[in-house]
Amino acid sequence: MASNKSARIFCVNTHEYMDVPLGTTLYEIYNQLKPGDITEVANAKVNNIVTDLDYAIFSNKDVEFQGMTCASGMRTYGRSLFFVLSKAVKDLFPGGVIINETMTASGAYCKLEIGQELTDDIIQKLRGQMKTIIDNDFPFVKVTAHTDNAVQLFQQHNHISKVKLLTCHKKLYTTYYLLDGEPDYYYGPLLRSTGQLKVYGLERYNDGLLLRMPQINNPSQLLPFIKQDKMLDIIKEQKEWQKIIGISTIGELNELCRNKRDAINIINVSEALQEKKIAKIAENIKNKSSVRLVLIAGPSSSGKTTFSKRLSIQLVAEGIRPVAISMDDYFVDREHTPLDENGEYDFESVYALDIEHLQRDLKALFDGQQVELPKFDFTTGKSLPSGNKLKIDDKTVIIMEGIHGLNPELTKNIPAEMKYKVFVSALTTIQLDYHNFIPTSDNRLLRRIVRDYKYRNYSAEETISRWSSVIAGENKWIVPFQEEADVMFNSALLFELAGLRTQALPLLEMVPESAPEYSEANRLRNFLNYILPIKIDGLPPTSLLREFMGGSTFHY
Structure with missing residues (x-):
């Protein structure tokens, strides 16, 4: 039993109890235990809350050390690496701004604003300065201060987006970090020092910089480079529109949401912009007279179903008769579903679909024949005749x-000119501040948590527990084909996180502290608390957000 001068920790990694003097840091404990399942420690969970390794123990705790091979550890690595890039920019170009815009499949896509054209020489200088900072093994020094003092500090360093965020956050104290005297703020822990950043890259991509990241399953190797030009074009277009209305960050959105009239206006304008884009896609389909099959693909909770329904309405307005066929009805009988590496049914695999049956039906329909469509019974796991006969x-x-929908294997026998391919994704373009982007997967996870609870009776804990396998399936079966699309549609609405907040927060608070999913729920709660809520009473009944929050006039 721990004395009044010590505390007892339980190390989840080693399943050992250990008494430590009060004030002992997690890093000191890690060096004593040396858990064999971690080669390079990134952070730790204390009672299922992620923190940095300088956290000091003053009472009994459960502690789990995390390396780079988990999502939380890689987020810590990514934040630390971006801080080094930001410091390099400040060192070489005082007054310059680096914006962490979004995460691609290869790393963080960043925009550099230094008042001159981005050249290979500038990139080489940045690489050299980053290497110097890393070689010096500077510590990331954590500072906790009154929020007013932190705001003043960031004002002095011209971090205006952080000033706006922290001013709205209303917390008494704020924790920020110093790197060789340069302050920055992140909504998660950093590594202990720059010397831990051994694998990275910096190169030109599109009209910005690509900060290359390690692979989560093999941190000694960089993520492979995957071109995502179409995705970046959509993000760039959205950000240009955001500049016009003056909302690039959550701090700016919060300022606007304080005024009810402005909040209603941003809802109406955001919805109108989406409808305009859907109408344009319908017009493009009409202008390609050879198109007979529209394929709509996208990751989980991207809003594919509502998009397809709204596109159907716009196609009717163009004089085209749309007929929906559900891909889910072409699942193979459950016992024929392929297995994943863990021996479980892999429902995310394209081979979980009866591809031959689907291709046979499509060919018959395009040849003018009548086809009886299948109906998959999810209760019995069997494909059955539906009685629904179709002729087009x-x-x-x-x-x-x-x-x-975009996987070539699915429709390889259909001529390319007959197909029009749409990729739908919630590309969250608003940022917490210029150095903290909002992962698109977080936006989709929040949508799914709300929808699963409302319509499927799943708790937030259950939804979070499945999410990593969902992401793994998407990376394997969806992301590689997204650039095959004829057009990409961004389903994220500028205001939607402020709308989701009201329904999502109570569900996240229901996740018990003892659950492994608590750390992710806590991270999402902390993130949502930066955002002021917005009422969605005036949300159109056909809004894409209604698919998740309820009140839609569409039948799902």
Whole structure:
């Protein structure tokens, strides 16, 4: 039993109890225990809350050390690496600004604003300065201060986006970090020092910089480079519109949401912009007279179903008769579903679909024959005849929506000119501040938590527990094909996190501290608490957000 001068910790990694003097840091404990399952420690969970390794123990705790091979550890690595890049920019270009815009499949896409054109020489200088900072093994020094003092500090360093964020956050104290005297603020822990950043890259991409990141399954190797030009074009277009209305960060959104009239206006304008883009896609389909099959793909909770319904309405307005065929009805019988590496059914695999049956039906329909569509019974796991017979004419366009819509294997026997491919994703373009982007996967996870509870009776804990396998399936079966799309549609609404907040927070608070999912729920709660709520009473009944929050006039 621990004395009044010590505390007892339980190390989850080694399943050992250990008495430590009060004030002992996690890093000191890690060096004593040396858990064999971690080669390079990034952070730790204390009672299932992620923290940095300088955290000091003053009472009994459960402690789990985390390396780079988990999502939380890689987020810590990414934040620390970006801080080094930001410091390099400040060292070489005082007054310059680096913006961490979004995460791509290869790393963080950043925009550099230094008043001159980005050249290879500038990139080489930044690489050299980053190497110097890393070689010096500077510590990331954590500072806790009154928020008013932190705001003044960031004002002095011209971090205006952080000033706006912290001013709205209303917390008494704020924790920030110093790197060789340069302050910065992140909504998660950093590594102990720059010397831990051994694998990274910096190169030109599009009209910005790509900060290359390690692979989560093999941190000694960089993520492979995957071109995502179409995705970046959509993000760039959205950000240009955001500049016009003056909302690039959560701090700016919070300022606007304080005024009810402005909040209603941003909802109306955001919805109108989406409808305009859907109408344009319908017009493009009409102008390609050879198109008979519209394939809509996208990751989980991207809003594919509502998009397909709204596109159908716009197609009717263009004089086209849309007919929806559900890809989910073409699942193979459950016992024929392929297994994943853990021996579990892999429902995310394209081979969980009866591809031959689907191709046979599509060919028959385009040849003018009548087809009886299948119906998959999810209770019995069997594909059954539906009794629904379909025959189409030259004015009919088939709409198929599903995660595998862009996979060439699915429709390889259909001529390319007959297909129009749409990729739908919630590309969150608003940022917490210029150095903290909001992962698109967080936006989709919050959507799914709200929807699963409302319509499927799943708790937030259950939804979070499945999320890592969902992401793994997307990276394997969806992301590699997204650039195959004829067009990308961004389903994220500028105001939606402020709308989701009210429904998501109570669900996240229900996740018990003892659950492994508590750390992720806590991270999402902390993130949502930066955002002021917005009422969605005036949200249109056909809004894409209604698919998740309820009140839609569409039938799902």
